[in-house]
Amino acid sequence: MTKKIGLITYHSAYNFGSVLQALATQMTIKKLGYSTEIVDYRPTEGDYFYKHFFFRHQPLRFFITDLPTALVIPQRQLRQRRFEEFISRHIALSPGEYKEPEDLNVLHDTYSLMISGSDQIINKHSNELITVDWKYMDPYLLAWFDGPKISYASSPASMTDEELEKIAPQLRKFDELSAREQDAAGKLSKLTGRPVATVCDPTLLMDGKEWEQTVNLPVNRIEGDYVLYYSLKRPRVVFKEIMPQLKRLRDRTGCKIAIITPLAGFIPSTKGFVNCLDAGPAQFLSLVKHARTIITDSSHGTLFSINFRKPFWTLDENAQDSRKMQILSRIGLNSRIIPTINDVPDSFDSIDFGDSHEHIEHFRDHSIDYLRSAIEHALESSKKDA
Missing domain, CATH: 3.40.50 (Rossmann fold)
Structure with a gap:
């Protein structure tokens, strides 16, 4: 054998x-x-x-x-x-x-x-x-x-x-x-x-450095600051509920919004939005690494934000997703869970990852x-x- x-x-x-x-x-x-x-x-x-x-x-x-x-x-x-x-x-x-x-x-x-x-x-x-x-x-x-x-x-x-x-x-x-x-x-x-x-x-x-050493991250194609929105929602929810919230976020922050919605598609017909639907794993890591902040309903979107020490907001309307709740509670970042995109503040605050990364280690x-x-x-x- x-x-x-x-x-x-x-x-x-x-x-x-x-x-x-x-x-x-x-x-x-x-x-x-x-x-x-x-x-x-x-x-x-x-x-x-x-x-x-x-x-x-x-x-x-x-x-x-x-x-x-x-x-x-x-x-x-x-x-x-x-x-x-x-x-x-x-x-x-x-x-x-x-x-x-x-x-x-x-x-x-x-x-x-x-x-x-x-x-x-x-x-x-x-x-x-x-x-x-x-x-x-x-x-x-x-x-x-x-x-x-x-x-x-x-x-x-x-x-x-x-x-x-x-x-x-x-x-x-x-x-x-x-x-x-x-x-x-x-x-x-x-x-x-x-x-x-x-x-x-x-x-x-x-950790983030090991990911960069393992995967040759492609050059980021988005100029300037952007918010990365990564969601596994389906089309109806994205178009009816999410897009109006993202437009308000764009208007009140003046920041571009990069969108990855694999299950919903997305047609970038609005100024200030960047369709990143064609991203593979390497492009995804690059988008996370270079984003000003990340907004996501995905557990792995949350984990990679933490790995790359990026400010993030995790969407969970009822704060009941055990994967998100348990890991964020364990590392002291459960305050980053919010119900909706409307709850993202106008100024994208930074996160002190010191204690959190000690827990992760x-x-x-x-x-x-x-x-x-x-x-x-x-x-x-x-x-x-x-």
């Missing part, structure tokens, strides 16, 4: 957080001294969701809602190419590409150890899994692998206790378990009857220690069982 460590996660989704967390996890394992590659599992359903402009299984109401995105097909095509170029350049993949759960059976003894995670890979309601049979969770639950198994920061997100019971037998077979959110760790611990560590999102395993060290210890323990146990 090779001494290589395998990793499986959402590495090929056209989602900034998914691709960047995959890269960060792989880089961290390499820094621990292990050879590693990501299993190039690209389920057909995921391909349909991210590569086709309209998801084949989405309800009719979503299809109608998403029709405005047809107006920006060229930008979406460029975005896709940039994602694939980024994956090809930065992520070490397995030689083969796999589409169906049973395809992975050929890898049952390929790796010394498998790591599953991060992202919502054990959430049946995630984009890749919501419309398909439960067997499509097996690749991420490592049902096909015979060796030691570790989870890193895998999130069940909105899974109910009844739904989690369906995957509990596979989870109990893992040598070590961890979760990204504290409440998720508690839920999984109760489910499996075992300790479940709380670890940081992989994007925090690397401790959390990062704890999470890396978990990975190191989990790998060493699992490999040692497998030697004894051999």
Whole structure:
């Protein structure tokens, strides 16, 4: 058996957080001294969701809602190419590409150890899994692998206790378990009857300088100060609710607004707005790094703002998103959560990140220690069982 460590996660989704967390996890394992590659599992359903402009299984109401995105097909095509170029350049993949759960059976003894995670890979309601049979969770639950198994920061997100019971037998077979959110760790611990560590999102395993050293950030194309608005809202919400608020923000601050709305498109027909829909992962990092401030409803938008020490505002109307609340509370920045864009002040204040980054460093060290210890323990146990 090779001494290589395998990793499986959402590495090929056209989602900034998914691709960047995959890269960060792989880089961290390499820094621990292990050879590693990501299993190039690209389920057909995921391909349909991210590569086709309209998801084949989405309800009719979503299809109608998403029709405005047809107006920006060229930008979406460029975005896709940039994602694939980024994956090809930065992520070490397995030689083969796999589409169906049973395809992975050929890898049952390929790796010394498998790591599953991060992202919502054990959430049946995630984009890749919501419309398909439960067997499509097996690749991420490592049902096909015979060796030691570790989870890193895998999130069940909105899974109910009844739904989690369906995957509990596979989870109990893992040598070590961890979760990204504290409440998720508690839920999984109760489910499996075992300790479940709380670890940081992989994007925090690397600080801003490490991200710049790892990814060759492209030159920022926006002149002067700008606010970066990054949202995962759909067209109806963006056009009816968000755009009026952004126009008011532009008028009262005199600042340009750069917009990334992957699920909504956006036609820049208004002065002072810059459409950044075609951004790939590298362009996204550059936009965050050079922004005067960031406004986002995305957890990873928030985390990269923190990593690059940029002033930010996190949108959460009811302050109920556990991912945002738990990490911001942990590092003392929950005051940066606001209900709407209208609550952004006219003057973009700075943030003293000193104490916050000290908390992040401790959390990062704890999470890396978990990975190191989990790998060493699992490999040692497998030697004894051999």
